[in-house]
Amino acid sequence: MIVLSSISKRYRMGEESFNALAGVDLHIARNEYVALTGPSGSGKSTLMNLLGCLDSPSSGSYVLNGRDIASLNDNELAQIRNREIGFVFQSFHLLPRLSVLSNVAQPLVYRGLPPKERERLASEALGRVGLASKLKHLPNQLSGGQRQRVAVARALVGQPSILLADEPTGNLDSRTSEEIMALFDALHAEGQTVILVTHEADIAAHAHRVIRLVDGRIESDLRQSPREAACIS
Amino acid sequence: MYQLIESLRAAWINLLAHRLRSFLTTLGILIGTASVVAVVALMQGFSDSIKAQFADLGGTALTLSARNEFSNWNTGNINQLALSDIDLLRYRVEGVRHVAPVMGVSYGGRVRYKGRSASPQVMGTTADYVWVERRFPEMGRFLVEGDDQGRRRVAVIGPKLRDDLNLPRNPVGQYVQIGSEWFKIVGVMAKRGEVFGMSQDNYLIVPFDVGRALQGQNRRLMFEAHFTVADIDEIEQVKERVSRTLRHAHKIAPGKPDDFEVESADQLAKQFGQITAMATLVLGGIVGISLLVGGIGIMTVMLVSVTERTREIGILKALGATRRDILLQFLIEAGLLSLLGGLIGIVIGIVLGHGIAALIPNFPPASVPISVAVGAALFCALVGVAFGIMPASKAANLDPIEALRYE
Numbered sequence: 313m314i315v316l317s318s319i320s321k322r323y324r325m326g327e328e329s330f331n332a333l334a335g336v337d338l339h340i341a342r343n344e345y346v347a348l349t350g351p352s353g354s355g356k357s358t359l360m361n362l363l364g365c366l367d368s369p370s371s372g373s374y375v376l377n378g379r380d381i382a383s384l385n386d387n388e389l390a391q392i393r394n395r396e397i398g399f400v401f402q403s404f405h406l407l408p409r410l411s412v413l414s415n416v417a418q419p420l421v422y423r424g425l426p427p428k429e430r431e432r433l434a435s436e437a438l439g440r441v442g443l444a445s446k447l448k449h450l451p452n453q454l455s456g457g458q459r460q461r462v463a464v465a466r467a468l469v470g471q472p473s474i475l476l477a478d479e480p481t482g483n484l485d486s487r488t489s490e491e492i493m494a495l496f497d498a499l500h501a502e503g504q505t506v507i508l509v510t511h512e513a514d515i516a517a518h519a520h521r522v523i524r525l526v527d528g529r530i531e532s533d534l535r536q537s538p539r540e541a542a543c544i545s
Numbered sequence: 546m547y548q549l550i551e552s553l554r555a556a557w558i559n560l561l562a563h564r565l566r567s568f569l570t571t572l573g574i575l576i577g578t579a580s581v582v583a584v585v586a587l588m589q590g591f592s593d594s595i596k597a598q599f600a601d602l603g604g605t606a607l608t609l610s611a612r613n614e615f616s617n618w619n620t621g622n623i624n625q626l627a628l629s630d631i632d633l634l635r636y637r638v639e640g641v642r643h644v645a646p647v648m649g650v651s652y653g654g655r656v657r658y659k660g661r662s663a664s665p666q667v668m669g670t671t672a673d674y675v676w677v678e679r680r681f682p683e684m685g686r687f688l689v690e691g692d693d694q695g696r697r698r699v700a701v702i703g704p705k706l707r708d709d710l711n712l713p714r715n716p717v718g719q720y721v722q723i724g725s726e727w728f729k730i731v732g733v734m735a736k737r738g739e740v741f742g743m744s745q746d747n748y749l750i751v752p753f754d755v756g757r758a759l760q761g762q763n764r765r766l767m768f769e770a771h772f773t774v775a776d777i778d779e780i781e782q783v784k785e786r787v788s789r790t791l792r793h794a795h796k797i798a799p800g801k802p803d804d805f806e807v808e809s810a811d812q813l814a815k816q817f818g819q820i821t822a823m824a825t826l827v828l829g830g831i832v833g834i835s836l837l838v839g840g841i842g843i844m845t846v847m848l849v850s851v852t853e854r855t856r857e858i859g860i861l862k863a864l865g866a867t868r869r870d871i872l873l874q875f876l877i878e879a880g881l882l883s884l885l886g887g888l889i890g891i892v893i894g895i896v897l898g899h900g901i902a903a904l905i906p907n908f909p910p911a912s913v914p915i916s917v918a919v920g921a922a923l924f925c926a927l928v929g930v931a932f933g934i935m936p937a938s939k940a941a942n943l944d945p946i947e948a949l950r951y952e
Contacts, residue, residue: 401863
């Protein structure tokens with residue numbers, strides 16, 4: 313589903329330029345559960361931005377579901393993000409003035425769906441993350457774990473190809489982290505492709521495949537049996 | 546379409562979230578609109594009242610007068626109507642109904658009654674005057690044909706003159722002195738009221754020939770002929786006929802200008818309407834500059850707001866908002882902000898206009914045509930959108946990664 317070939321990303325900072333990514337080749341198939349790890353500065357965030365179509369590579373090709381992403385313009389990238397990618401961020405990134413329901417329905421606005429349909433899909437998605445009772449709450453009325461669940465629901469609502477989570481437990485305590493990870497495990501079990509970016513080993517342990525980046529290159533790409541898979545199913 | 550409604554809703558939520566700031570931002574627009582609407586309301590009221598007064602003057606009445614350029618007055622070669630022109634008008638032009646010669650009588654001294662005196666306008670005219678002007682006496686009678694033929698020293702007065710001279714409530718039968726001559730009052734005209742603080746009822750009417758005698762034979766006889774047409778739709782044709790007849794009678798060679806002019810009251814009204822429309826435009830335009838200042842205020846605050854909401858914009862972009870979506874949302878927000886300010890401004894402007902009109906003595910009541918109110922509202926929205934373009938495109942062009950990272 314995802315095919316990256318010799319992807320490079322070069323950033324220019326004043327006179328100097330450096331390669332955040334230097335020739336990354338990567339295949340990710342449907343329903344994989346992948347963790348991208350690596351020390352800070354290793355290029356994992358850059359890779360995530362590329363995978364999430366927030367950015368285009370300096371060179372190389374990125375084919376997502378048979379479409380070459382590198383050749384798309386801003387508007388087309390926005391559409392891909394809207395339809396193919398579900399983002400979950402470290403600091404939740406909910407819209408503070410909108411209700412939980414409206415937050416989750418927001419991506420559907422850009423698909424031009426009528427309000428009734430949006431609300432139906434959004435409350436369905438909130439049901440999947442166990443927040444069906446909090447539809448009218450504002451984000452600041454929820455706990456961190458609940459907010460991240462809202463963010464997951466928002467990521468899921470458009471039925472994206474990829475669920476892309478950037479340090480999804482970075483702002484959560486360990487118990488809540490486990491809850492969120494259990495949620496990801498369950499979504500994967502339902503057939504969702506999940507890509508996690510994390511620097512925490514025990515979070516990465518949930519994944520079936522761990523890709524470690526160092527200095528903009530893939531250092532290792534290991535398949536593993538997930539630690540708590542048994543406990544989830 | 547859904548997106549448009551959605552943008553409106555989002556804009557509304559954002560404006561409500563910062564009520565005080567939104568209000569202060571739009572204050573410039575509010576004040577600007579209020580001033581424009583107040584000015585237009587006052588000018589419109591002014592022009593409406595003038596139109597109404599012209600209508601009172603008799604929309605169907607036409608005036609034939611001698612035409613004199615400035616050079617005529619300078620050289621003393623002054624055109625004037627002949628008494629025979631009245632007869633021409635009355636008997637030789639088809640479509641003319643009533644004709645009344647009207648002269649302003651210059652009389653020496655003042656008009657006196659029992660030790661009181663006044664200086665009314667004194668006019669000489671004939672019995673037909675009531676039919677031409679459609680103004681009738683309230684007490685007693687108007688002039689009759691016999692008054693003119695018999696050179697009777699009778700007068701019809703305006704109610705203001707009656708009050709000024711302290712005449713009895715019904716002064717018919719009393720005698721007033723004009724210069725050295727005594728006149729018997731036979732009627733009082735109906736009250737017309739004031740125009741811009743000037744009473745329209747301070748006058749005295751005497752028979753035409755008596756008026757001529759009163760001002761003396763050595764003065765130049767200047768008079769106008771007021772007349773009506775039988776069919777209001779034929780005004781232009783009748784004017785044409787009058788012109789032809791008089792040119793012939795005055796022996797004016799083809800190509801030479803007329804030595805007379807025919808004007809209708811509504812023509813004057815139209816000219817006046819053009820003048821007030823122009824004045825409204827100029828005044829409104831000057832005040833309208835304050836709207837631009839208001840627009841700049843909106844632009845400034847929107848720019849700050851974009852910076853403040855950078856992360857939110859990043860989130861929306863990550864969720865799939867295109868540049869157009871973001872642009873639209875901020876444009877709508879600026880437009881809505883400005884429109885709301887404008888709507889409040891319109892209401893305040895109307896109140897202000899009426900208030901000012903009420904405060905100035907004798908100023909006609911203000912009036913705001915609905916088209917002006919709607920136009921002002923639309924213009925405000927337009928100002929908001931125009932000044933929103935810069936902040937909105939700044940928002941739309943934000944890089945999603947940078948924006949998401951923004952703290």
